Amino acid sequence: MTTPPSAAAGDGTNDHLVQSTDPDHPANLIPSLCAKFWTLGWVTGTGGGASIRNDDLVYIAPSGVQKELMKPSDIYVLSLAAQQSQSLHPRQRVYLRRPPTLKPSQCTPLFLAAFTKRGAGCCIHTHSHWAVLVTLLLEAHGSAEFRINNLEQIKGFGRGPGKAGNLGYHDTLVIPVIENTAHEEDLTEFLEEAMDRYPDAYAVLVRRHGVYVWGETVHKAKTQCESLDYLFQLAVEMKQLGLAWITDIAPTVPTRSAA
Structure with a gap:
C-alpha cells in the first residue's frame, strides 16, 4: 500500500x-x-x-x-x-x-485519534517488553482484554473521560488488545474501534508490539503510562507464580471510627 x-x-x-x-x-x-x-x-x-x-x-x-x-x-x-x-x-x-x-x-494518525476522539493533551507509544509479554500471555488464552484488580497501582487511572475521580483499589482495570499490522499507520481504524468499544479506557495494547497511552495532560499521560507498565510487569511475574490477575477480595472496613 x-x-x-x-x-x-x-x-x-x-x-x-x-x-x-x-x-x-x-x-x-x-x-x-x-x-x-x-x-x-x-x-x-x-x-x-x-x-x-x-x-x-x-x-x-x-x-x-x-x-x-x-x-x-x-x-x-x-x-x-x-x-x-x-x-x-x-x-x-x-x-x-x-x-x-x-x-x-507512522504513529501520527494514532496520536491524532487520541486527540480527536478522546480530547487528550498527550499520547505516548512505547515498545515496553512488559506490554508485549502481556499480549503474548493473553494470546495464549485467546483473550483480547487485559483485566486486573485489587492492586493499589490501579488508582493511577481515571474513571474515564468526563468522569470525576480515579479508579479504586477494588476496581477492575480493563485495557483492550488489538492485533498488530505490518504497517503501523494501518492500526488506526482498529485503535479507533477499540476506543469506541471501551470509552473509559486510557490505553490500547497492540499484540506483539507495544501500547498506546493517553491523558488529558502530559502529567496524566505519563503517570498512567508508568502505572500501566508497573502493572504489566507485575502481571507477568504473577503469572509466573501462578497468581490470578482477577481476585475476589472483600473490602476491609475499620472496626472503629477515627477519633
Whole structure:
C-alpha cells in the first residue's frame, strides 16, 4: 500500500514553533520525555514515540531518530483543525513545520485519534517488553482484554473521560488488545474501534508490539503510562507464580471510627 505524500500547502519552515527556553514547551518536553523513556527500555532503537497537543497545535516526535538523542529541531508540528479538511486523503498530512531531513512518524494518525476522539493533551507509544509479554500471555488464552484488580497501582487511572475521580483499589482495570499490522499507520481504524468499544479506557495494547497511552495532560499521560507498565510487569511475574490477575477480595472496613 502506497502512502500519499504530505500535502505541500502549509509545509513551511516555521522554526519558531519549536524554539523556546521554556522546558515545558512541547518541543522541549518531547525530547526530554523520550530520553527518560529510553532509560526505561520503552523506546529501544528508534521505536515508540510521543505527541503533545497545545490547543490546535500538535507536536510529534519524528520517525527513525534514536529517542535519547532527539532534539527540539527534530519535532514535527501540525494543525489539528487542518487535518479535518474534506479535500485531504485520509493519509495526507498538512505540516506547519517539518524537519528537512527526517520522516514523519507512522504513529501520527494514532496520536491524532487520541486527540480527536478522546480530547487528550498527550499520547505516548512505547515498545515496553512488559506490554508485549502481556499480549503474548493473553494470546495464549485467546483473550483480547487485559483485566486486573485489587492492586493499589490501579488508582493511577481515571474513571474515564468526563468522569470525576480515579479508579479504586477494588476496581477492575480493563485495557483492550488489538492485533498488530505490518504497517503501523494501518492500526488506526482498529485503535479507533477499540476506543469506541471501551470509552473509559486510557490505553490500547497492540499484540506483539507495544501500547498506546493517553491523558488529558502530559502529567496524566505519563503517570498512567508508568502505572500501566508497573502493572504489566507485575502481571507477568504473577503469572509466573501462578497468581490470578482477577481476585475476589472483600473490602476491609475499620472496626472503629477515627477519633
